[in-house]
Amino acid sequence: MTDTIYALASGAGRAGVAVWRLSGPGSAAALEALSGRPLPPPRRAGRVRLRDAAGEPIDDGLALWFPAPHSFTGEAVVELQLHGGRAVARALAAALERLGLRPAEPGEFSRRAFLAGKIDLSQAEAIADLVAAETAAQRRQALRQMEGGLAREVEAWRARLVGLAARLEAAIDFAEEDLPDDLIARVEAEAAALAADLAAHLAAGRRGEAVRDGVEITLIGAPNAGKSSLLNRLAGREAAIVSAEAGTTRDVIEVHLDLGGWPAILADTAGLREAEAAIEAEGVRRALRRAEQADLKLAVFDATHWPELDAATLAMIDDATLVLLNKSELVTAPLPDCVAGCPALAVSARRGDGIEALLDHLALALEQRLAGGAAPLLTRSRHRAAAEAARAALDGWSARGDLGLAAEAVRAAAAALGRITGRVDSEELLDAIFGEFCIGK
Ligand SMILES: Nc1nc2c(c(=O)[nH]1)N(C=O)[C@@H](CNc1ccc(C(=O)N[C@@H](CCC(=O)O)C(=O)O)cc1)CN2
Numbered sequence: 001m002t003d004t005i006y007a008l009a010s011g012a013g014r015a016g017v018a019v020w021r022l023s024g025p026g027s028a029a030a031l032e033a034l035s036g037r038p039l040p041p042p043r044r045a046g047r048v049r050l051r052d053a054a055g056e057p058i059d060d061g062l063a064l065w066f067p068a069p070h071s072f073t074g075e076a077v078v079e080l081q082l083h084g085g086r087a088v089a090r091a092l093a094a095a096l097e098r099l100g101l102r103p104a105e106p107g108e109f110s111r112r113a114f115l116a117g118k119i120d121l122s123q124a125e126a127i128a129d130l131v132a133a134e135t136a137a138q139r140r141q142a143l144r145q146m147e148g149g150l151a152r153e154v155e156a157w158r159a160r161l162v163g164l165a166a167r168l169e170a171a172i173d174f175a176e177e178d179l180p181d182d183l184i185a186r187v188e189a190e191a192a193a194l195a196a197d198l199a200a201h202l203a204a205g206r207r208g209e210a211v212r213d214g215v216e217i218t219l220i221g222a223p224n225a226g227k228s229s230l231l232n233r234l235a236g237r238e239a240a241i242v243s244a245e246a247g248t249t250r251d252v253i254e255v256h257l258d259l260g261g262w263p264a265i266l267a268d269t270a271g272l273r274e275a276e277a278a279i280e281a282e283g284v285r286r287a288l289r290r291a292e293q294a295d296l297k298l299a300v301f302d303a304t305h306w307p308e309l310d311a312a313t314l315a316m317i318d319d320a321t322l323v324l325l326n327k328s329e330l331v332t333a334p335l336p337d338c339v340a341g342c343p344a345l346a347v348s349a350r351r352g353d354g355i356e357a358l359l360d361h362l363a364l365a366l367e368q369r370l371a372g373g374a375a376p377l378l379t380r381s382r383h384r385a386a387a388e389a390a391r392a393a394l395d396g397w398s399a400r401g402d403l404g405l406a407a408e409a410v411r412a413a414a415a416a417l418g419r420i421t422g423r424v425d426s427e428e429l430l431d432a433i434f435g436e437f438c439i440g441k
């Protein structure tokens with residue numbers, strides 16, 4: 001017997017209205033017990049007064065009942081919309097536990113939806129991504145995947161593979177002389193075309209992963225250049241400690257930014273110098289490591305020292321660097337717009353000068369990195385690994401050599417792709433083979 005689970009679906013804490021979800025065979029009876037009345041008509045909100053087993057009122061709210069299998073999870077689902085107070089939440093949870101329900105594990109509603117075949121794995125992942133989405137690009141990407149964008153493509157690839165496998169199996173069963181001349185050539189051409197499609201999606205998939213994870217932007221520079229001040233200015237809050245003391249920042253501090261709808265993770269790091277103290281020296285090591293893995297570096301210099309530039313920072317500059325000349329409000333002499341071959345912007349973390357231009361520059365850099373071409377369908381390394389395995393299986397075959405081995409490679413490619421949606425059933429392959437090709441043996 002499946003457990004009946006419950007959870008607060010809306011955010012925890014005080015709120016105007018809180019949404020609760022109950023799922024499983026006991027959910028309808030739980031609503032009847034709590035309300036003391038018959039269920040409302042399916043999928044229609046009904047006003048309910050909820051009481052616990054002792055008759056003590058819990059709340060006055062709304063209830064919906066979704067009879068199985070027409071619900072999000074495919075099970076009987078009850079939703080309660082109650083007042084969003086902590087005491088209401090405690091009283092409801094206690095009453096539900098008394099009725100034999102248990103709190104849901106993280107993701108358990110979606111897991112049940114997957115097990116019931118309501119959604120596939122890629123759609124379940126997309127629900128998690130949509131809930132986590134912080135920018136427009138992340139929302140669009142998650143929504144596309146949740147609505148089956150990746151699942152449909154994977155199914156189309158798999159259908160092509162099933163067709164190939166079917167023809168190979170047929171070829172194996174034909175006598176040599178009865179084989180249609182061009183059958184093997186056509187199968188080979190289609191396998192190559194599919195491998196090329198997969199390769200194109202794999203190339204775009206890096207963009208999909210970057211949209212999901214956020215582009216890594218790292219601030220580097222000498223102590224006191226104003227890195228933490230810039231981070232705070234860009235984040236719009238005092239995320240990092242700022243002080244006139246050199247060597248203030250030691251740990252890497254991250255903030256999430258929405259840059260024109262594109263997601264970024266901005267990291268502040270320890271000022272680069274030969275540190276004497278062990279803790280600061282470790283901070284500098286972390287700064288260098290972080291800068292090396294960054295997608296984009298912001299090299300911060302103290303503009304009051306111009307034209308002198310910190311050597312340790314200069315040494316880290318590459319073609320994915322934007323130079324920031326900070327404290328520009330203290331400088332009257334003109335500042336360059338190019339330093340060490342990189343574009344340079346004069347900014348003042350203190351006054352906000354040049355920050356709009358910096359945000360525009362970053363938004364454009366992200367757009368160039370993340371947009372362009374078709375919207376990527378592969379959004380996780382898991383998808384990439386599966387598509388890569390499928391492509392490799394198709395690359396390594398030769399139908400001419402051995403039809404059996406070729407059929408095996410095609411089956412392996414289909415199975416690898418099936419891992420993306422979680423629908424790996426070789427029964428289906430067999431059905432297609434024996435259904436389509438009645439070769440009368
Ligand atoms: N109150 C509420 N809002 C919500 C959800 C929810 O579960 N409850 N969702 C949950 O994440 C999302 C909406 N997704 C949903 C997906 C499927 C079904 C559902 O009942 N499906 C049935 C019936 C389909 C139909 O008649 O249109 C089914 O698939 O059989 C409901 C919500 C976002 N908003």
Ligand SMILES: Nc1nc2c(ncn2[C@@H]2O[C@H](COP(=O)(O)OP(=O)(O)OP(=O)(O)O)[C@@H](O)[C@H]2O)c(=O)[nH]1
Pocket residue numbers: 221222223224225226227228229230241242243244245246247248249250269270271272326327328329330347348349350351
């Ligand atoms: N005048 C002026 N002072 C600034 C500006 N930005 C930062 N400062 C000052 O410079 C000093 C150092 O700023 P921080 O942001 O802590 O510098 P940092 O680069 O993070 O320094 P470390 O963490 O030690 O590496 C502080 O006193 C800031 O108030 C600016 O634009 N103009």
Ligand SMILES: [Mg+2]
Pocket residue numbers: 227228229240241242248249268269270271
């Ligand atoms: Mg700092």
